[in-house]
Amino acid sequence: MTYNKPISKGVDWLVVFLYAVLVAIGILCIFMVEYKPGVNVISAFLSGKTSYSKQLMFAGICVILATFILLSDSKLYTAFANLFYVLGIGLMMATFVIGKSVNGSKSWIPLGGGFNLQPAELCKIFTALALAKYISLQDMDFSKTRSQIIAAGIALFPAVLSRLQHETGLALVYLCFFIAMYREGLPPKILVIGFSFAVLVVATLLVDKNWLAGILTVIAGAVAFFMRSLIKRDKAVLIYIILIWGVCVGIQRFAVPYIFNNVFECYQSQRIYMAIGLTYDCNENKAFKNGTSKTQHQTDDYNVRQSKIAIGSGGLAGKGFLKGTQTRGKYVPEQSTDFIFTSLGEAFGFAGCAIFMCLYIALLLRIVWIAERQRSTFSRVYAYCVASILFFHITVNVCMTIGLFPSIGIALPLISYGGSSLLTFTVLIFILLRLDADRQMVLR
């Protein structure tokens, strides 16, 4: 190791380029949302009171921060991974005591000067590092169920805390670590079971419960019929089939209604129902009946509908930069944060959206490619964690705006307005670049 090596050595410039392009697009999108004809753009910009000038300022901070990260030593992250994790958990715990309520969730710590810190955001980085640290332990055998459970525990503990802070969206993000864990040897059946469960839940909501039970029985019967030679040899197969059938029917009969009525709050159940085109009756919800839950049915529907109208009205080539009628009319609520994708969709249409999505997929595939070229497990796991977090954020956010997913407050990485989101993703990506620059090293 030489003392005067340039920081640019080994840095993956493609990722940096994609990062810069995305941040620039983000600022333009925020500008489109804020733009008012007749207002002097330059003076509004210089006054620093507009969202886009603030976002640009945050971008400047990010450049400095990124430079610092690239200047730092990779060993720092392996060495302090666990400590960071403990710190993050501590901060999240602290919100229960000194937390400040913003938009109904008590998950912010006031820093003074009008700035607030959301530990759950930061905790994503720390959890990624901690997970990487745990899996890359020298004597780790990740094929063992015990290790898998501990890893899942590391990933899900912050999620539980987030859920307790009523930040369901942030809590869901932690599920994405299962993708990274899958790469490291988590049995694929967990993903299959998870996926099957999701299908079953949606089916439960869509199909009449007796019909669904009948369909499940038919499927079980058909499977038994095709495996009859196997069953003749081994009766246990039949028992498995009956067991799986029983669990499925149990889920659709009892578990799903229970979850929707007792675990979720009314508005969450409503949002999920809405994503598949149904309406949820709040009178069945326990939290609603207890009077602890807020109802938002009309406004929720309104958000997603306006969002779809804005995107849908873009057409093939879009209405043009600053010409979006829905954007200028402020029809889409939360447009500079959660629904930022709508301004892009309206102004640049399908062509713009497709190119934009290509940039994202290029970034994701590049990160996966980077992950696979690491010598050290730590870097690889961390890289997969970064890819998974980005993937999850992009998918959920975009699907939410186009009506494929219930609306939950998850930001579009690098695009949405918000300093803490932008900083989090910057740190996440540049730590990866720092580790990648030292890919020849074996870090533990």
Place this chain on the structure above:
Amino acid sequence: MPVYNQSRSRVIQIIFVSVFLIIVAQLLHLQIFSNQYKIEAENIAIFRKTIYPSRGLVYDRKHRAILENTVMYDLEVTPSEVKSPDTLTLCNILGIDTVEFKKRVRSAIIKNSYFKPSVFESLLTPETYARINENLYKFPGFTLNERPVRDYPYDAGSVVFGYVSEVDSNYIKNSKDVKYEIGDYAGKTGLEREYEKVLMGTRGVKRFLRDTHGRIQGSYENGAFDTAAVTGKSLHLSLDIELQQLGEKLMNNKVGSIVAIDPRTGGILCMVSSPTYDPQSIAGPEGRKRFAELQVDPRSPFINRAVNARYSPGSTFKTIVGTVALTEGVIDDKMTTTCTGAYWGCGRRLGCLDPGTFAFREAVAHSCNTYFAITFRKVIDDPKFPNASAALANFNRYAYSFGLGRPLGTDVPFEKGGNIPVPSYYDKIFGPRWVSCNIISNAIGQGEVQTTLMQLANAMATIANKGWYYTPHLVDSIENADNEDEHMLDSFKVKHHTLDIPEHVFDIVQDGMQEVMEFGTGSAVQVPGIVVCGKTGTVQNSLNGVKLPDHSFFGAFAPRGAPRIAIAVMCENAGMGSQAAAPIASLMIEKYLKDSIPEPDRQALVEQMAAKNLIPKYMLQEMQAQDSARRARQEKILQQKLEKAKKDSAHINAVSRPAANANPVSLLTNKKTPAKKAKSLTDTDMTLVRRNEKPKNTKTTGI
């Protein structure tokens, strides 16, 4: 290190790519394959403001603008911008109280949302407009909005022009070709209705961007998609507005109608229906109230008596009977009859005014009932035909060729067809073996024979032309007409011929009509220096079995030889034809042909006729009954208000708070008389139908 899991990298990449493909597929669906979102976005974000066009102008035969536009103002309010304005000042200007003010603002919010301007007071009078405009800065949230309104510089011709009013949902539903919207005005009667498509012009649309609260953000795409309002096309009429004015003056305080036609072109020179009304009065600020008053007027001023009502034509019909008889050869001009005071040929009395022995010309001049009873019987009992039915059918073919019995197809809406009774009608009443005596009343234009006044004028024009006419029409040409507009006037360029009637027959009939004016029933109202051919008519009639004074009729054309005007005049219940209708027709002819009425004695006749009040008694009684009922109602309302005011003031005193309007009683006295219950505007057609049935009830008997 578990390197064997490397294949899972591929799986993860596949998951990433497939999820992105799902997203792209949904984007394809939203943005390219479904149109619904684009339409919704337009509806939500783009506000279309309608720019109302000015309606087309109307000119008379001398190119004087007789129907124009003027601009009036609506006071509009945008509730969200009203910031505790100087309410009391505004209320004082408009003559309303603060309660009414709040009520109007509230209803504006309900009707048109909090952020959009809606009408607070429509069509301000010029004085109110001036006062509000001066003080407008004191009333934030209030704006004055232009609205084009009709203007009638000659205060005449309301029955010709008709009126426009705001369309209602029924009207919108029923109009297929033109798409109307709430707030549009459309012609409901007269020319305004008939030439609606030409006059209406094209609405302009301005597009504005609107935000989520409905506030306007500026023009959409800098007005690239805006369209300008196109003013309606102008009409050039054959009408002579001065003649129309004179006609309305002469018909003042009479119930009846005048139609004058230029026989050479079929152009209508004047069309008066009396009583009429000031067209301006229902277009202006008090229009609605005045309209409601007119609708319940027992004299039914909204009926166009020239075309909407059918009358027995009386003796004027003798000209047709005579023409047919001479053509068919059942009589000749040498045949004479002697009248002893009545015709007894059919076993009942058919009265006659002027006893004596007449040949054809004198019989016309003296309107001899006996002569035409015999003539008509000869026509019906003509041995050429196997029976009376066939002979009547033949007679009717002549009548139809004069434009009788069927609507003429003029450009005046709701035209009636009159009635020329067909043989089958009599078959039903009398059985198949009826004879001429059964229908003898028709000989003198009574009985079942009915015409509109327009048809009568047209028959005069046909006799003047000796056998042809053009369909009477008001509009000569349309300015900047396109093909479709031209087609509207096509039917007025077709020359209609009567059945083959020899010229000498017309000469004989015209001789008779000339003698009417020279020494016959019309001799008292000769037009100095002009050879006029005319025929009087006196029609007995009764209402619900009660005999009423005769209707007075007169049909004429002039000058003989080169006729330039054919005219028909009718005054309901005004006595004999020579008493009311004839002098009016004579004055009208003189005015038209000489452009003025120079002789002082004729001028005096104008004033004398104009001053005559010939409103039928039963109408006067009905009007009086209405007036007293209205007075009683007003008194009752006033009484109630006084009581309420007393109670209110007592209440206010009880809570010892100074009232905003200290003296409620004085407020009351300032109030204008409460408007009568206004019918909806669409009731007009109903009224027309109802009123038109009246002539049917009016049972007529011959004299």
